[in-house]
Amino acid sequence: MTTANTTGTAALTTGARAEATIDLGALRDNLAALRERVAGPELMAVVKADAYGHGAVRCAREAVAAGARWLGTATPEEALALRAAGIGPDRARILCWLWTPGGPWQEALRQRIDVSVSGRWALAELLAAVRETGVSARVHLKVDTGLGRNGCQPHDWPDLVDEALRAQAEGLLEVVGLWSHFAAADEPGHPSIQAQLDSFAAALAFAEGAGVRPEVRHLANSPATLTLPQSHYDLVRPGLAMYGLSPVPDLGGPADYGLRPVMSLTARLALVKSAPGGHGVSYGHHYTTPGPTTLGLVPVGYADGVPRHASNTGPVQIGGKWYRVAGRVAMDQFVVDLGGDTPGVGTEVLLFGSGEHGEPTAEDWGRACGTISYEIITRIGSRVPRRYVGGVTA
Structure with a gap:
């Protein structure tokens, strides 16, 4: 049972030493506010890191019930846990983007998890798993537009795109996504923002000119979802904002964006x-x-x-x-x-x-x-x- 308190927040369960209360109603309201803000593009509910500490399975289920058709995870283990919890491919696409050599590629394929590929080593391991399982892959190619973290460098992009298209022609995979990630979208006016927008546009133009017909192109994280409509493309990936916190606190707090902390x-x-x-x-x-x-x-x-x-x-x-x-x-x-x-x-x-x-x-x-x-x-x-x-x- 719980007890009343004087703050208007949820009170501790009787006898509890400590407790984190997760307001799933606020989560749904935040998703609705974000969907209204971006209008056309689809919304990926990012539930990596145990849904930012809120509980991945519960938050993912709530997001799907609220209409989210995409879920975002970092590690394959996170993605597989969502499938094991009953969130099947008929309910939501799940993208996993942080792979290391020897990862569970085969299980990800069997569970119909979309995989991100940033380099030729990953593509080679993925294709080996495809041949072993007989299950074709859904692939999102990631380009490094300036974050300098994961993603294929622009000078290697043509080779990666070409190899992926050859595998697609063999029926081994389908390139369903092209994507990247911002370095400083939480600092409005930072010179890297326009540079990354331009770099992403160039990477898209090359890939599409080579024959890629992606289902989704995506670049916008939480701060870009709130402040950079030109980055929205076909899909936005709110993480922090979904949980009701402002990714741009110097510009405005949660209430300024119609959000409530969860x-x-x-x-x-x-x-x-x-x-x-x-x-x-x-x-x-x-x-x-x-x-x-x-x-x-x-x-x-x-x-x-x-x-x-x-x-x-x-x-x-x-x-x-x-x-x-x-x-x-x-x-x-x-x-x-x-x-x-x-x-x-x-x-x-x-x-x-x-x-x-x-x-x-x-x-x-x-x-x-x-x-x-x-x-x-x-x-x-x-x-x-x-x-x-x-x-x-x-």
Whole structure:
């Protein structure tokens, strides 16, 4: 069971040490807002990294129920887990893009998973799996338009396209996608954005001139989905935005784009005690009480995904009031200086939520830790239970 609280956010399950509440209704609303923003192109719900810490299977099912026909994963294991959970090819296409030599190509083919190919080694391994299984492949060729990470360099692009077309002529595969990824779409006006748009257009022109007839061309991640309509092509790939966080916080928060954060993280005070002035707190005594005060113990730490960089900076809300982490975040716990306040043991501590009721957000935690909201939500550990509310799927 759950109990009521005063913030308007979902309250902790009775007896829980900590809990991440996942609002699947907000997830569906975010998908609807993104679909309205992009109009024509299809939407790929990116559920890599356990759906950015929200739970891949539940979020994928919810996204498909909301009309998403594409799901995006990084690793083949992520893609295969979705198929094993019953999300079949009749319900959604799944694209997997981060392959390493010796990967489970054969199983991916049998499960009708679309695969990304960035180099000739990958194409060779894929074709060997096709010949072994007798199952033709659905391939998305990825070009490096300037990110300098995965993807085929432009000078190697003609050879990769030519080899893929030869394999297609033999009936071994179908090139169904051409794609790339932005380096700095979250920095509007960055010179790399136009350079990548131009590079992608050139790569498309070459491939299509050579005879590729892709089902989808895709380039736009979350920030490009929100701010670069010229990058939308046939498919957009929102990740962070799907989970209700702004990928361009300097331009606007979630509400400015019709989004609502999906995850809130709550714990429960395990101890409240008085302490004198000059008392060291946590490892290394990097915080010393400035005077007589009360200290509250929060039973989550870096093993749960609370960044150690949140030491002396991370914000929490207790009883409607903000406090900061006092001293170092430890593996299983951290302390807040309550300044003489005396909330009872068991009182809820809201680490982050939607911000609609004055609580800290994942963006606040990112700024406090010198990182980004992506890292805050994806690092919440497996020993923090996820509780799903507002869902339409089991």
